[in-house]
Amino acid sequence: KAGVTQxxxxxxxxxxxxxxxxxxxxxxxxxxxxxQQTPGQGLQFLFEYFSETQRNKGNFPGRFSGRxxxxxxxxxxxxxxxxxxSALYLCASSLATxxxxxxxxxxxxxxxV
Amino acid sequence: GESVGLHLPTLSVQEGDNxxxxxxxxxxxxxxxxxxxxxxxxxxxxxxxxxxxxDKRQGQRVTVLLNKTVKHLSLQxxxxxxxxxxxxxxxxxxxxxxxxxxGTTVTVRA
Numbered sequence: 001k002a003g004v005t006q007x008x009x010x011x012x013x014x015x016x017x018x019x020x021x022x023x024x025x026x027x028x029x030x031x032x033x034x035x036q037q038t039p040g041q042g043l044q045f046l047f048e049y050f051s052e053t054q055r056n057k058g059n060f061p062g063r064f065s066g067r068x069x070x071x072x073x074x075x076x077x078x079x080x081x082x083x084x085x086s087a088l089y090l091c092a093s094s095l096a097t098x099x100x101x102x103x104x105x106x107x108x109x110x111x112x113v
Numbered sequence: 114g115e116s117v118g119l120h121l122p123t124l125s126v127q128e129g130d131n132x133x134x135x136x137x138x139x140x141x142x143x144x145x146x147x148x149x150x151x152x153x154x155x156x157x158x159x160x161x162x163x164x165x166x167x168d169k170r171q172g173q174r175v176t177v178l179l180n181k182t183v184k185h186l187s188l189q190x191x192x193x194x195x196x197x198x199x200x201x202x203x204x205x206x207x208x209x210x211x212x213x214x215x216g217t218t219v220t221v222r223a
Contacts (some may be wrong), residue, residue: 004156032133043157043202043213049127056209094210101147102211104156 004093004105009053012111018079021108023095025072032074033102034066037088049074050096123218132190134217136203141184145206148188150175150199157202195221
């Protein structure tokens, strides 16, 4: 069966711009969460959605936002990009509570110049 | 604060030997833990999980041990192969989010 699909795989943006990343979960998975991975900070939780509702949010500024659609697909948006937003953004899906494991996509590599 | 961390940032192991990767956690209320493997250019890949009501769980060539007394997790890889070279993360599941340790880079020597 298809895994978690993230698009695009790579992005280059300029400071001040905004970006939208997309994630399609595994069929049947209703929970989607997002993580930022950088060499300095490691893997950090951004937010989690279930049935179009955000259930948890990490310690990121309001420039980072997300949403989930009725088909469980999710998008995250970063506005007013900063150089420090350059990172690998990972999406993970799970059935409901996460206690059956989270499956990650390959990520979107965002470079801000 | 509460965090999940790995003891060593790097581990070099001879092909065919067993590998042991350690992880300490600080949230005594945590009840679900996962080990992930991440290869270059890929997302983390689920290896094995364990719940707090268990001490040990085995998979194919991998074993996870949980010591709740000292809040310690370990991942054992039997007969390590070149394809096991990757970064390994432990993660703690709490309130619909994963908290990751810093990771251990495993390098397999031929």
